[in-house]
Amino acid sequence: EAQVTQNPRYLITVTGKKLTVTCSQNMNHEYMSWYRQDPGLGLRQIYYSMNVEVTDKGDVPEGYKVSRKEKRNFPLILESPSPNQTSLYFCASSPPGLAGGSRGYEQYFGPGTRLTVT
Amino acid sequence: AQSVTQLDSQVPVFEEAPVELRCNYSSSVSVYLFWYVQYPNQGLQLLLKYLSGSTLVKGINGFEAEFNKSQTSFHLRKPSVHISDTAEYFCAVLPYLTGRRALTFGSGTRLQVQP
Numbered sequence: 530e531a532q533v534t535q536n537p538r539y540l541i542t543v544t545g546k547k548l549t550v551t552c553s554q555n556m557n558h559e560y561m562s563w564y565r566q567d568p569g570l571g572l573r574q575i576y577y578s579m580n581v582e583v584t585d586k587g588d589v590p591e592g593y594k595v596s597r598k599e600k601r602n603f604p605l606i607l608e609s610p611s612p613n614q615t616s617l618y619f620c621a622s623s624p625p626g627l628a629g630g631s632r633g634y635e636q637y638f639g640p641g642t643r644l645t646v647t
Numbered sequence: 648a649q650s651v652t653q654l655d656s657q658v659p660v661f662e663e664a665p666v667e668l669r670c671n672y673s674s675s676v677s678v679y680l681f682w683y684v685q686y687p688n689q690g691l692q693l694l695l696k697y698l699s700g701s702t703l704v705k706g707i708n709g710f711e712a713e714f715n716k717s718q719t720s721f722h723l724r725k726p727s728v729h730i731s732d733t734a735e736y737f738c739a740v741l742p743y744l745t746g747r748r749a750l751t752f753g754s755g756t757r758l759q760v761q762p
Contacts, residue, residue, distance in 0.1 A: 533690075560748060571651070571737060571752030572691075587749055619690060623748060634679050634698065634741055636750060638690040 531556045533639035535620050541645045542610055550605045550642045552620030559625060561603040562636070565589065566617040575618075578603055610646040618642045649674040649740050653753035661761050662730055668723040668756045670738030678740040680721040681750065682712055685735045694736070697721065708732070733760045 533554045542548055554561065562577040564587075574587030578597040592614055594606040603622075607614060621636040654669040672678065679698050683691040695706025702714040712723045721738060735757050739750040 562748070564750075569656075569754050571754045572739075572750070573752075574747075574749040577747055577749065585747070587747070634748070635693055635696065636748070638683075638692075640690045 531637070533620055533622055533637050535618075535639040535642050537642060538640060539643050541647065543647055544611055545609050548607050548610060548644075550607075550618060550620075550644070552603045552605065552639060553601050554603075554620075554622040554637070555601065556622060556624070556637065557600065558622035558637075559600065560623040561597070562587070562621045562623075563593070563595065563603070563605050564619045564621065566619060566641075572619065575605070607644075610644075612646050614644065615646050616644060618644060649676075649678060649742060649751040651738050651740055651751055651753035653736075653738055653756045655756050656754065657757045657759065659759045659761060660728055663727050665726050666724065666728050666732075666758065668736050668738075668758065670721045670723065670753060672719050672721065672738070672740050672751075674719075674740060674742065677743045679743070680712075680714060681739045681741065682706065682710070682721070682723050683737045683739060683752075684708075685737065685755075687734070691737065694723070728758070728760050730760050730762060732758060734758060 536551045559580045563575040564572040566572045573589050576595040578584040620639040623636045650673045652671045660666045681696045682694040697704050697714045705711045735755045738753040
C-alpha cells in the first residue's frame, strides 16, 4: 500500500530534551515536506526537500532541523524543544510536478504526530 | 504571497441536506486549488483539485467545487451529506511553477452532520 508513515504518533516530552520524528514514504517520491497544524492557523510548512541532500526552509523553520540522506526518509529534529512547539505535525510527499502529470501537484500526508512539550 | 480564507469555522447541517463550504483566496500569482478533508485523528486526504480546464471539478465522496477566478473563490459543495462526512475541511492553494510546493491552507471548516 502506498503510504506515508510517521513515528511516533504521540509524544509527550520535556523542554530541552532532543527528539526526532521519523517520516518515511514508499512511493519513490522526490519531494517531501513537514507541516505543523495549530488551531485556527491551518497548516504551515516547516521545511521541505526537493531531493536527497537538498533541503530548504519553509514558513516556520525556527527551532527545527531536517535531513534527507535517503529518498524515502525525511526526519524532523527538534534539538531543544520548547512549549511553543506543542503541535500536530504532518509529513507529506509528492511526485514530480511535471513528470507526475495531473497528480504531480498532489501531496500525500502522513497520519500526523501529536507532540506535547511541557 | 498567498492567503486563504475559509469563511465559516463551523457548519452544522442535518443529514441528507445540501452543504456549501466557502473558500476565498488571495494571490499575486496564479495558483492551483485544493480541498482536503481530515477525519478525527487522521491525516489529510485530498478531496479534489483544480489545476486547469473546467471550473467545476468533482472529487471523492460526492463532493464538487467550482473555481471562480473573478471572485477568487473555490467553494466546496455536496448535494446530500451523510453522518460520515463529519470532519474538518481545508482549502489550500499552491502557486504555479514553484519548487517549494508549499501549500497555503485556510484555517479549516468543521462540518458537523447531525441525524
